[in-house]
Amino acid sequence: MTQNAPVTADHRATEQAHRQWWRDAVVYQVYPRSFADSDGDGMGDLPGITARLPHIAELGADAVWLSPFYTSPQNDGGYDVADYRDVDPRFGTLADADELIARAHELDLKVIVDIVPNHSSSEHVLFKQALAAAPGSPEREMYMFREGRGEHGELPPNNWQSIFHGDAWTRVTEADGTPGQWYLHLFDTTQPDFNWENPAVHELFADVLRFWLDRGADGFRVDVAHGMVKPEGLPDSPVDSEGMTVVPEGEVPVYFDNDGVHAIYREWRAILDEYPGERMMVGEAWIPEASMPKYVRPDEMHQVFNFGFLQSRWDVEALQHAISEPLRLADEVGAPTTWVLSNHDVIRHATRYGFPPEHRFGEGLSRQEHPDAQLGLARARAATLLMLALPGSAYLYQGEELGLPEVADIPDELREDPAHKRAGVPGRDGCRVPLPWQADAPAFGFSPSGESWLPQPEVFGELAADRQRGVEGSTLELYREALRLRRELHLGAHGVGDRVAFVEGAPQGVLMVEHGPVLVVVNTTDDPVELQALPRGADAEVLLASAPLEGGAIVADSAVWLHRA
Template sequence: MTLPARAAAPAPLPGSPGSDRDRQWWRDAVVYQVYPRSFSDSDGDGMGDLPGITARLPYLRDLGVDAIWLSPFYTSPQNDGGYDVADYTDVDPRFGSLTDADEMIAAAHALGLKVIVDIVPNHSSSEHVLFQQALAAGPGSPERDMYVFAEGRGEHGELPPNNWTSIFHGPAWTRLTEADGTPGQWYLHIFDTSQPDWNWKNPRVHELFQDVLRFWLDRGADGFRVDVAHGMVKPEGLPDAAVNAEGLIDIPEGEVPVYFDNDGVLDIYREWRPILDSYEGDRMMVLEAWIPEHRLPLYIGDEKAHQSFNFGFLQARWGVETMRAAIEKPLALADAVDSPTTWVLSNHDVIRHATRYGFAPDHRFGEGLSREEIPDAELGLRRARAATLLMLSLPGAAYLYQGEELGLPEVADIPDELREDPSHKRAGVPGRDGCRVPLPWERDAPAFGFSSTAASWLPQPADFAELAADVQEGVEGSTLEMYRAALRLRSELGLGRDDAAVTFLEDLPEGVLGVSRGDVRVLVNTSDVEVPLAEAGGSTAPAGAELLVASGPLPADTLPADTAVWLRTR
């Protein structure tokens, strides 16, 4: 088998786009998630901002992505990293101004990049003016009806209205002290106490968010990522959740708490879709919906949302059977709703995949990475690179998380007093700060180029120096250059489109996962031994196959353990 170092520009997969549906950018886009606090700091205060993002947009263009998705940059006390929004139509001064947002969107569009912004419709910040008005207005008022307030149980209302617990631990209800100093009603917060839930039974809440959508669409946003997209509508009567024999809330595997995934949520997307469709440019929305797979088709379609994140692929353990199942199931669901699936390996809420893959496949993670959990960093990065090549070969949209193109690991060694995740503050778990550490841009600069000062809002570990973007730039075999090569080939080959079916290759050596995409063969060796490359490809990889890209070195025509390749067979 002939394996040149890099093939010439390959021909695209069979089929050529022609219909409006083929031209919808979001169907096969590669979207790069920017966590604004940690991307790039322009003013030296140790926290990232919008001008910092604007200055780095050429880097993202050169990386080869099609769009950026920004986590919230709205006015917020930052009790939950900006997902506690105090004003949905303004920019937090930490990040800049509305003018900065306009300039960022315009600069992205000038570079050919689409812009997706976060919308947080399940809850607001307790500092939102409407919640403050609700507190002042008192029980039974129109102001209180904007949020979920309820009377307590017990003789004097001293018990919560039901037994629901918060995603961030502890009860999901907090009792107010009324203006006259007496104990009063309880308000619902599925997340932090500073994040009261909106009452989506109130038409005014619907009108509020329709206006928010139009505000950002008018400013040029190309789409929305919907936070907690399965959460807004609560079950009638606010019933107790079922409990197990120990009296703890019982959520069967594969199911969700009683306050999630209620059918009324679907009506919200039916309201929103015509608003997006009324704007030019194929505006879209992608849902963060942690729901049972069989429910997903209810959320997606021509009159509902465009996409939902496929978290099954992110959660798949390293191995042929688990990874194959994590591909087959979402592709079947995508066919059912005539919408492309999405693929994602990391985001701001999960342990980075360069670290997750550094543990045994059966390792059970808690909430964040503890200091006692020591991964095999080299193994984790090898597997992460291989999994990325598999992901980028699949049809549909791919979502990347900032820094994964540098091979950044999860950071466990963060002083507790610097951690900001609400789960850490409420329950003492490590939380999600470890995947939110600011990026390293330059090895020899203060804060590794993230900021002009020597301090960043979360400390960067010393080993970030060798992973900095300037260290990897132009270096053959670096993680950054592998991503660039794979993204270039994905675009040139049209791998994101569904012109060629995904066919799984059979009769391969144990531990080798093989996928056919037209003339492209993708092989992933998940075993711990190398296999001859010709044998790994079987009859589907004849002599003369061209090596398009590999996740690691291929000594002596072998496919090493924890390595992936793309081959072209004609």
């Protein structure tokens, strides 16, 4: 067994006295379109969220992260922002946002809002002004406009491809009707990239940060945090012999993870530090593990998402690496790590785990893929217990506490993900289906009208919150008890001595992890494992289990928390 420095009572008292809330917070992500609809139009809104905040508080979360609710044409679910300082009428008003923040604070919930700095909507007034202005004008310099290649500028400035498929450049028609410059959009054509070499862009976002900090926001989740600064000279991406873009394994496209982003975060950190209450930033950066420490240096972000854990196979060796390596890297710079299993961009983990470990997923779940729903939920519950016992902060995605699956059977004409529209892939709508609150209510309690912007499957009725609340063994009650124990036992603590240790001598296919007073045992095999046969298992007290033990055995694809005497 790996040995670690003891955690003394004095150390814990000191740590608590100077605790920064974000270091061990459990953050609940709300996707506003799909959380709760108050006005019956079939789309979630801010008053609906406010009314349901007690659910999040009673679950045991410390903070709520709101995906974008800003003015937007909704071409990419709100991540195409037309006004960063106003609320889209579909979601409510600024007064509704103020009320939501105030109510959250009454419930001792911090509020994290999404910030989208890589690109705006093409409907943003600044982009409209850029289109109307001449090449080389200050208006054009707000975005990434470039001359095309070829004899008449008819070719894109480089060979970059959009994350949503197709070219990453679109040519505009100038005021005189002639073909003109090209603008960069790493995502949809309606999401033009800002030019972060322009100081005016820095000023714009400094004002946006202060706007929401002044309204009481406790932090920001930074979208595409690795993407704002492009490489000098905008070089072509590497391609294979057939001209297809190639990204070597373990690397990112040439337009991501460039060092210039760090100067931006140092600017932003200084702004956040002007405000009381430990305001924070967490970055969404799909980057190699080795790059993670750069983003969470003491004068930059507070956290960056650890997506390696989310992507890990249901396998002891893979899970152990997905825990140990992020912790090691975060410790290099004195930062906490984060843990996440689901969000609005990935297939829900109750479905992902329903496939064999070697299964390769595309972009979204296709109708031809048929998971084992019972197996997926069993593994998802076990993975959640593992996650919630680890030091650092944990991010939950709305509905995972109900065990919701990914929804594959959505009519194509109702899908809204731009990746589906551009390339025909299933896309991300399957994890964004509105939540079920009441089994016997219209739209399962999501909307008083019974309308729902995406169709809800019948199984959502069985998983509705009111069917699970107070029911022993339900996924909702498992989450509530795990979060209660996590808080009571300080399992999120991430300071000196609060390291995890992997227990040696466990049976093959069994992961044993020590943290604080808890020993987590994860059985990834198809067979039960006798508790008595485990190192230190003979006299251990079972605190919590993702599935009931059978005759003193930990059943297949389950996890338990054991108390370390």
